[in-house]
Amino acid sequence: xxxxxxxxxxxxxxxxxxxxxxxxxxxxxxxxxxxxxxxxxxxxxxxxxxxxxxxxxxxxxxxxxxxxxxxxxxxxxxxxxxxxxxxxxxxxxxxxxxxxxxxxxxxxxxxxxxxxxxxxxxxxxxxxxxxxxxxxxxxxxxxxxxxxxxxxxxxxxxxxxxxxxxxxxxxxxxxxxxxxxxxxxxxxxxxxxxxxxxxxxxxxxxxxxxxxxxxxxxxxxxxxxxxxxxxxxxxxxxxxxxxxxxxxxxxxxxxxxxxxxxxxxxxxxxxxxxxxxxxxxxxxxxxxxxxxxxxxxxxxxxxxxxxxxxxxxxxxxxxxxxxxxxxxxxxxxxxxxxxxxxxxxxxxxxxxxxxxxxxxxxxxxxxxxxxxxxxxxxxxxxxxxxxxxxxxxxxxxxxxxxxxxxxxxxxxxxxxxxxxxxxxxxxxxxxxxxxxxxxxxxxxxxxxxxxxxxxxxxxxxxxxxxxxxxxxxxxxxx
Amino acid sequence: xxxxxxxxxxxxxxxxxxxxxxxxxxxxxxxxxxxxxxxxxxxxxxxxxxxxxxxxxxxxxxxxxxxxxxxxxxxxxxxxxxxxxxxxxxxxxxxxxxxxxxxxxxxxxxxxxxxxxxxxxxxxxxxxxxxxxxxxxxxxxxxxxxxxxxxxxxxxxxxxxxxxxxxxxxxxxxxxxxxxxxxxxxxxxxxxxxxxxxxxxxxxxxxxxxxxxxxxxxxxxxxxxxxxxxxxxxxxxxxxxxxxxxxxxxxxxxxxxxxxxxxxxxxxxxxxxxxxxxxxxxxxxxxxxxxxxxxxxxxxxxxxxxxxxxxxxxxxxxxxxxxxxxxxxxxxxxxxxxxxxxxxxxxxxxxxxxxxxxxxxxxxxxxxxxxxxxxxxxxxxxxxxxxxxxxxxxxxxxxxxxxxxxxxxxxxxxxxxxxxxxxxxxxxxxxxxxxxxxxxxxxxxxxxxxxxxxxxxxxxxxxxxxxxxxxxxxxxxxxxxxxxxxxxxxxxxxxxxxxxxxxx
Numbered sequence: 004x005x006x007x008x009x010x011x012x013x014x015x016x017x018x019x020x021x022x023x024x025x026x027x028x029x030x031x032x033x034x035x036x037x038x039x040x041x042x043x044x045x046x047x048x049x050x051x052x053x054x055x056x057x058x059x060x061x062x063x064x065x066x067x068x069x070x071x072x073x074x075x076x077x078x079x080x081x082x083x084x085x086x087x088x089x090x091x092x093x094x095x096x097x098x099x100x101x102x103x104x105x106x107x108x109x110x111x112x113x114x115x116x117x118x119x120x121x122x123x124x125x126x127x128x129x130x131x132x133x134x135x136x137x138x139x140x141x142x143x144x145x146x147x148x149x150x151x152x153x154x155x156x157x158x159x160x161x162x163x164x165x166x167x168x169x170x171x172x173x174x175x176x177x178x179x180x181x182x183x184x185x186x187x188x189x190x191x192x193x194x195x196x197x198x199x200x201x202x203x204x205x206x207x208x209x210x211x212x213x214x215x216x217x218x219x220x221x222x223x224x225x226x227x228x229x230x231x232x233x234x235x236x237x238x239x240x241x242x243x244x245x246x247x248x249x250x251x252x253x254x255x256x257x258x259x260x261x262x263x264x265x266x267x268x269x270x271x272x273x274x275x276x277x278x279x280x281x282x283x284x285x286x287x288x289x290x291x292x293x294x295x296x297x298x299x300x301x302x303x304x305x306x307x308x309x310x311x312x313x314x315x316x317x318x319x320x321x322x323x324x325x326x327x328x329x330x331x332x333x334x335x336x337x338x339x340x341x342x343x344x345x346x347x348x349x350x351x352x353x354x355x356x357x358x359x360x361x362x363x364x365x366x367x368x369x370x371x372x373x374x375x376x377x378x379x380x381x382x383x384x385x386x387x388x389x390x391x392x393x394x395x396x397x398x399x400x401x402x403x404x405x406x407x408x409x410x411x412x413x414x415x416x417x418x419x420x421x422x423x424x425x426x427x428x429x430x431x432x433x434x435x436x437x438x439x440x441x442x443x444x445x446x447x448x449x450x451x452x453x454x455x456x457x458x459x460x461x462x463x464x465x466x467x468x469x470x471x472x473x474x475x476x477x478x479x480x481x
Numbered sequence: 482x483x484x485x486x487x488x489x490x491x492x493x494x495x496x497x498x499x500x501x502x503x504x505x506x507x508x509x510x511x512x513x514x515x516x517x518x519x520x521x522x523x524x525x526x527x528x529x530x531x532x533x534x535x536x537x538x539x540x541x542x543x544x545x546x547x548x549x550x551x552x553x554x555x556x557x558x559x560x561x562x563x564x565x566x567x568x569x570x571x572x573x574x575x576x577x578x579x580x581x582x583x584x585x586x587x588x589x590x591x592x593x594x595x596x597x598x599x600x601x602x603x604x605x606x607x608x609x610x611x612x613x614x615x616x617x618x619x620x621x622x623x624x625x626x627x628x629x630x631x632x633x634x635x636x637x638x639x640x641x642x643x644x645x646x647x648x649x650x651x652x653x654x655x656x657x658x659x660x661x662x663x664x665x666x667x668x669x670x671x672x673x674x675x676x677x678x679x680x681x682x683x684x685x686x687x688x689x690x691x692x693x694x695x696x697x698x699x700x701x702x703x704x705x706x707x708x709x710x711x712x713x714x715x716x717x718x719x720x721x722x723x724x725x726x727x728x729x730x731x732x733x734x735x736x737x738x739x740x741x742x743x744x745x746x747x748x749x750x751x752x753x754x755x756x757x758x759x760x761x762x763x764x765x766x767x768x769x770x771x772x773x774x775x776x777x778x779x780x781x782x783x784x785x786x787x788x789x790x791x792x793x794x795x796x797x798x799x800x801x802x803x804x805x806x807x808x809x810x811x812x813x814x815x816x817x818x819x820x821x822x823x824x825x826x827x828x829x830x831x832x833x834x835x836x837x838x839x840x841x842x843x844x845x846x847x848x849x850x851x852x853x854x855x856x857x858x859x860x861x862x863x864x865x866x867x868x869x870x871x872x873x874x875x876x877x878x879x880x881x882x883x884x885x886x887x888x889x890x891x892x893x894x895x896x897x898x899x900x901x902x903x904x905x906x907x908x909x910x911x912x913x914x915x916x917x918x919x920x921x922x923x924x925x926x927x928x929x930x931x932x933x934x935x936x937x938x939x940x941x942x943x944x945x946x947x948x949x950x951x952x953x954x955x956x957x958x959x960x961x962x963x964x965x966x967x968x969x970x971x972x973x974x975x976x977x978x979x980x981x982x983x984x985x
Contacts, residue, residue, distance in 0.1 A: 368636075372508070372595070383628055388654075389621035395552075398617070398661075402555060405665040413665065417658035424654055428631070428647055436635045436643050470552040477554060 013068040013075035016057045016083065017123050023049040024116035031109030039107055043098055046112040050091040050119065054084050067129060071191045074129035078331070078479040082258050086122050086251045089338045090115060093250060095454055096346035097243030103353065106152055106241065114151075115247065118144035122255035128262050131180040131190045138176070138223070141255060142169050145248055149240040161239025168222065168232040176219025182212030183268070192267035199270040213271050216263055217278045224256045224312045227285040237305035242357065245301055246345035249308055250338045257315060257334040264319065265327060272322055280320045280412065286313030287416055291423035300361045303426060304344060307385060310423055311337050314400050317416065321403035328477035329399035335472065336384075336396045336465065343381045343458040347374060350447050350455060361430055366439025373452075374445065375434045377459040384462045386427040387420055392465035399473065488531060489545050489561040492571065493609045496525045496578070500601030503594050511593035515586060518597035522582045525604065526575040532568055538967055541565065541975035543614060543677070551618070557674050560614040565972030566741050566823065567611040569965060570734055573830045574611070576954075577730045578604040580947050581723040584838055587943070588722065588845050589637060596637060599629040600723060610735050616664045616674045619742075620657070623699075626732065627653055630724065637721040645712075645719035652712040656702030660743075663695035667747075680746045683984050686754075693751035696744040697759070703736030706796060707765045710789045717785035718850070722841030725781065729788050729833035734826045737795045741819070741976065745799065749980040756803040759796055764905045766793030771912030775919070780843070780850045783920055784836045787876060790909060791829050797906060798822030798891035802977060804898030812981065814897040816973045821890025823969050828875075828883035828958055835872040835951040839865070842944050843924070847933050852920065857929035861937040866925045868940075868948040873921040875955045877914040883958035 011018065027049070031042045057080050065076040094115060101107040121144060124137030146169065150162030184190055186208045187198035199209060218229065225233040237245045264275050290310025297303040315337070318330025348358045351367065351374060358364065368375040384391035397420065401413045447455075465472060499521025506514045536544060543562030551559040563571065581600055589596045606629070609622035627650050634646035668674050671682045684692065702709045713733075717725045745752050752759075766789050774786035799822045802815035842865060843858070844850055859866035875882035878889075888909060895903040929935050940948065958965065 368592075368595075376504075379628075379632075388624055388628060390625040394621070394624070398665075399555075401662070402665050402668070405662065406669050410662065410666060413662050414659065417662055418655075421651065421655045421658055425647070425651060428650055431631070432635060432643055432647065435632060436646075468551075470554060473552060473554045 009069045011068075012060065013062065013066045014073060014127070015060050016053050017120060017127070019056055020049065020053050020116060020120045020123060023053075024113055024120060027116060028109070028113045031113070034109070039109065040098070042109045042112050043094060046116055047091045047094055049116065050087040050094075054087040057083050057087075069133075071193070072130040072133045073127050075127060076479075078261065079126045079258065081335075081475060081479045082126050082254045082331070083123055085254050085335050085338060086119060086126070089250045089254075089342050090119050090247065092342050092346065092454060092458065093243070093246045096342070096349050096451060097246065099448060099451070100241075100243050100349045100352065103355075104152065104241065106243075111148070111151060114144045114148050118148070118247065119251070122251060125255045126258040128259075129192055131183065131192070131195075131263075131267075134259060134262060135173075135177065135180065137255070138259070139173065141252060142173070145252070148244045148247060149236060151244060152241050155241075157239040158241065161236045164232055164239075165236045172219050172222030172229070175215050175222065179212045179215030179219055182208050182215065186212060192262060195267050196269050199268060205271065205274070209268075209271060210274060213268050213275050214278065216268065217275055217282075220256070220260050220263065221282050223259065224253070224316070225309055226282040226312050226316060227289040227309060230286070230289070230309050233309060234302045234305040237301045237308075238299055242301065242345060242349050242352070246342060246349070249304065249345060250342045253308075253312070253315075253341075254334055254338055257331060260319060261327065276320055276322050279316045283313045283316035283320055284412065284415060286310060286316065287419045291419045294423065294426045297426070298360050298362070300348065300358060300364070300430070303361065303430075304341070307423070307426070308341070310419070311385075314397060314416065317404055317412070318400045320409070320412070321400075321407045323403060323407065324480050325406065325477070326400070326403035328473070328480040329396075329403045331480060332399055332473055332476045333396040335476070336392045339458070339461060339465075340381050340385050340393060343377070343455070343462065344385070346451075346455060346458065347378050347381065350374065350451055351445060353446070356441075361433055364430065364433050365437040365441075367434040369439050370442070371445045371447075374447070374455070377455055378434055379431055380459045380462055382427040382430050384466065386424045388424075390463070390466045392462050392469060394466065395469040395473070487547050488528070489563065489608075489612045490547055492525060492529045492532070492575070493561075493605050493612060495528060495605070496521055496601040496608075497605035499525070500598040500605070503598040503601060506594055508592045508594045511590075514594035514597055515582075518582050518601060519579075521601055522575075522579045522604070526579050529572055529575040529608075532563060533572055533968075536563075536568055536968060539971060541971040544568075546614070551615075555617070555668070555674070556672065557617045558615045559618060560675065561612045562614045563612055565969035566738060569823070569827055569968060570611045570731075570738060571608050573734070573827055574604060574607050574731050577726060577830060577834055580834065580838070580950065581726050583943060583947055584726065584841065585721070585723045588841070592636065596633070596723075599633050600727065603629040603633075603727060607731055607735065611738060614676050616667075616676050616679065619676065620661055620664060623735070624654070624657060630728070630732070633724040634716055634720045638719040638724070640719075641715070642719040645715040648712045649716040652702050652709065656709070657699040659695040660699035663692045667692070676742065679743075680979065682747070684748065686750060686985060689748040689751035689984070690755065693744055693748040693755060696739065696748070700736040700739035700744065701762070703739065704733060704792045704796060705736065705789060706759075706762045706793070707770060707789070708762075710766070710770070713789060714782050714785040717788075717837075718779060718781045722837060722844070725837040725841075726834045729784075729837060730830040733788065733792055734830060737792065737799070737822065737826050740796065740799050746976060746979050748984075750983055750985055752800065752980065753803045753806075756800045759800040760804070760902060763793040763797035763800070764902065766790055767797070767906055767909050768912070771909060771916065774916040775912065777916075778852055780840045780852055780920065780924065781837070783852075783916060784833065784840065787913065787916060788829065788833050790913065791825065791833070794888055794891050794906065794909065795822040795825050795829075797902070798825065798887075798894065801891070801895050801898045801902070802980060804902065805894070806981070808898055812977050814894045815977050816970075817890050818894035819973045819976065820966055820969055821887050821894060823887075823973075824883070824890060824958075824962055824965060825887025827965060828887050828955070831951055831954045831958065832872055832875045832882075832884055835868075835948065835955065836876060838944075838947060838951070839869045839872060842940060846937055852923050854931060855924040855934060856927045856931065857934055858937065859925045860929050861935060862939040864945065865940045865948075868952060869925055870921055871952055872955065873917045875959070877917040878910055881956070881959050883955045883962070885959060886962045
């Protein structure tokens, strides 16, 4: 048997990020404390250059690599660029936050870069092995990030929860993978699909395997009833880490779902669509209803995430290319809005004062009309009010669902989004209608302010003209 | 040649851009913000005048059309156009907004720029609602309107503003989401989001009934019709004067307009079989809400309930066509019902706006809306009293004012449908006169009992201008409604023909 070296070109962005992550680690060791910002800018530059590299080397068609374990395609490229940009924004937002809490350390950035690498591997996975590899690289980096503030008991507690439940989820996923492997004799997603299709009738082990895969995915996505870790982790982790946990990994989780369910076990679509329908409906219901009772804004955003995950899953329930494209559009815009919302919470805090409760935003319009307006835009967009991008995300998903005849499901989803609108309105109410208790003016660094502006403007511009990104998503899926 | 010029886009986007400009001027220089807002609103009004002067009367086709692809993935177009229904409402919007900007001139001192910007952006969105010919474009404008109004009530409103504004937002939002699903379903059936394509879409009876109910959900909340009217008194009472004026004069009309543009032409068979629902809700609004208005102690609440009663007339006029058809097997008189509803909408825009402005004038001086805190205002504010009496009489439907024309047309038309409907509808003439004149009597006339009333100053030049302009409008429309009815004639006739053709 001769050894054929794999073509490394399709994996160039992954190789670049891996190299840079190691390089940043080494450089940081030699940096004096005062020059720590170099690490930050180097990390951001890595991410931006990776985006350019991904764009420049984007192949015309789907390119497999590493003997079928890896795949480079348009969907992956779009999602990866989303990951780079959201992570770069998250890092820039949290600079002053970390500095004020003596968390401004090089390891933070190295872990973030490794998390990005993990997501990239997940996004480009073409076999169960790569899926698991990427997932664990991402998860381990995130566990460490959540526990980053080791002085704080709450951080350690939530990291512990995250770790235990994450490990459980990985176990479920692995169990599902092993069943699939046993039934089909292959780890490669495409051959798994072929083997299942060739079998004709569905065996029990295949159904069970699918169920375990879905459970594992639901854990990672945070769909009800596998969502328990999400609010605790969101609340316990430092806000800058919550921002990372809440944003880019959802893109990777979307890709994971696409790769495993749509490309891997596609012939069992009828089975997993039913499971996802239940998960989606429960997530939308529980996320929106429980969020109403929250006073902690991070927990509120956690439940809001759960309801958005439900909407993302709705696109999979539709089971059409339009549905997947709508889900992808939803995931991308969700990340855009989430990074902005958490970024705003970070910018509104300062040394010793952290935005924890909704009431901490009281009178924001008096303290900083600009930030209040940005939060208004983000909250209304998340609620799905039009001329903001969040509306089109919901619209596209619902349209795909209605086109498959699930009108009842669509009605259920819209009723719950009205219920959900209430808690976003409450945030707006606190900012605009209440008087400030804390009159200190907010000092926000110029670059963070520009970034916030760009973030809000993107939500508005995509709201006026969403078709560019929509077309990109549907081209990436087809 | 003018039809090539994107006039409608200009009228929609000029105030929105103006509003953004006002936001950038900021709250630190309120004088500048006010002036810029005034310029933007007047410019929009001037821009909208050619819509009327260049309107071709003989046709029911859409005019001033603009069509560009917007979201090609879903065949959603940026398609604008106006016909005899929407054009008068657009002019009403641009006209009232100018008055609202002037009305807030000195009264609003807190965050002036944000206040003015909210109204300008609101104006653009409302015009967009009337001009949109693509269902999703319509829906987008329809929903986006909620944000500025939510802020206006919540920031500048009265003591219970937070409750009122959240209620307002959730009611209207809840009503409209079902319409969104209905629109998606029709796209799934027809492959297009064009409203005019929906008009010709064949739909089965069950589908029609469900779609019709979705439309009723969206528009009945907006009108508002009994029993989903409860947000309106709260919102009106708590909103600042400008907010109440816009709510009463224009946003309520969007509900009525929705029935004409969507419910009647898209689901004619369901409308015919469920017309009792709308007629019943309208008559309850006229009679029961009229009685409720009678006992109000708060001036704004009283006017809010009177708005609901008057809007009941609008929906009654729109849906009487089916009763006329059943009773007489012809449609003569049906056009008068729809026309009466339209006239009533425009007229109510003037009158309710004027009534809320009158209350605003008093409130700015005394800081109370309670009727018992007034009495004998005519002694200290004679000019103001004259205006308020005029608008009060118009509200009661006095012949010669615009309030009479619409109500008269609708009652006349309902006689052809059913005597009992007309009989119940006629109650408004008694009830409307009762609650309005009693309000006038208690506030304007009588002895001065309160010290603060004795110290009142009469209207200043700014307030005089606003009220005078509205008084002219009320009288002009009352004495000579023909220009308005001519504009609508062709559209009404086509609609009546259209609803008679079954879609099953």
